[in-house]
Amino acid sequence: MAAGGAAEDCSFHYWKNPSPEEIGQSTLEFLKRLPGPTHIHVEGQDPTRCRAVTTLLHGNEPSGLHAVFTLLRLQIRPVVDIHYFIPSVDAARQAPCFVYRMLPHQKDLNRCFGKPFGDSKQDKLAADLIAKLERYRPECVIDIHNTSGSGPSFGVTTFMDARHDALVSLFTHRMIVTDLKLGALMEISETLMPTVTIECGGAQDPESDKMASDGLLKYVTYPDVLNQENLDISLEFFHNPLRLELRENRDIAFGDHSLLEIGITLLPDIENHNFGYVEPDTLLGFVAGR
Ligand SMILES: [Zn+2]
Known part of the structure; x- marks a missing residue:
């Protein structure tokens, strides 16, 4: 990686066990205290195991960050080590905050996880995230988003099995199973570890924040999150979503x-x-x- 200031935002800053005072009084204050793309490491009761959470891949989707803030403020002690990865801090911080999905002229980070990685800033950040997941080997990854506009919550997976079902069930009862390959983070399920996308509903819907916090609390405190027998929710499946794309420059x-x-x-x-x-x-x- 090139030296200099710009290189900084191509990799994650590391922050271990932040205290409630350090993260501020609100999600917005928390956002402003993040030094850039940030990896927050919270030690759990069993440090030999860990799980990962990614959120704010898109700067205008704050429910996951709100959930992370809430758990840190409450000083919830996770059952295993938790690694939070919060990449698109710069986009989220652009006034009036949580408006930009990504900065103008930047690539969509959640389209950069297909190998080989490119050499844009977003590609390098994606490569750094994958390298950290390969190093820490979490049991699983959840990637928390908001839907655009308003709408119900749902999970998305590219991989159908009981472990992925169990992860989504922590948050919601709707599950989309897709075979569309776009370079999204959840596609690492094929080669690394169970990874699902959680779409919490719209960023403006008040229930989205609550749904993210409630689900995240289960994710960090349940001893086993990959076994559906421990869960009381049954999923409704939606297969084969269709994606309609417009040609570039069409209105x-x-x-x-x-x-x-x-x-x-x-x-x-x-x-x-x-x-x-x-x-x-x-x-x-x-x-x-x-
Ligand atoms: Zn998103």
């Missing part, structure tokens, strides 16, 4: 009639279709032009 609008000469107008309540089945005659929006 998109939201409205109940076509708003563009060339481009796509989606219905304002398109999020209502996030779960369930779409029939051939279901209206989703309008295409204008070729």
Whole structure:
């Protein structure tokens, strides 16, 4: 890695056992005290085992950071060592805070985990995170996000087995099983350790923060989080989600009639279709032009 100031943000700062005083009085204060991409290591009762949590891969998705803050403030002693990785601090800190998914002209960090890694700042940060997971060998990883807009919570996995089901069940009862390969962190499940994405619902939905904190509390205090027999929730599965991509530089609008000469107008309540089945005659929006 190149020397100098810029290189700093390509790897994680290390912070061990922060005290409640050091992290501040609110999630926002906590964010402002983070020195950049940060690895927080909290020692647990059994230091021979560990689990990992990633959150704030996207700067506008604060529920996971709020949950980490809450547990640190309460001085919850985890059952095993916990490694928190909080990468997109710079994007999250841009005023008025928690608005930017990533900084302008930067790559989406959660599309950078496919090997071989590129050499952008985001790729280097992704490579550093993977190197740390390979070094610490956590039993499992959860990656906490918020959905864009408003919506229900759900888990996402690229790997179907009881361990992944158990991890998602700590947080929510909806599970999306996808085989789309985008370079997301959870794709390391194939080669490293069980890893799931938790989508907590919208960043503005008050229940999202609570759901993240409640689930995280279970994740750090349950002796076994990979065995569903210990859990009382049964999952509802959604298979084969479809991803629709627009060509670059195509316009998109939201409205109940076509708003563009060339481009796509989606219905304002398109999020209502996030779960369930779409029939051939279901209206989703309008295409204008070729
Ligand atoms: Zn996200």
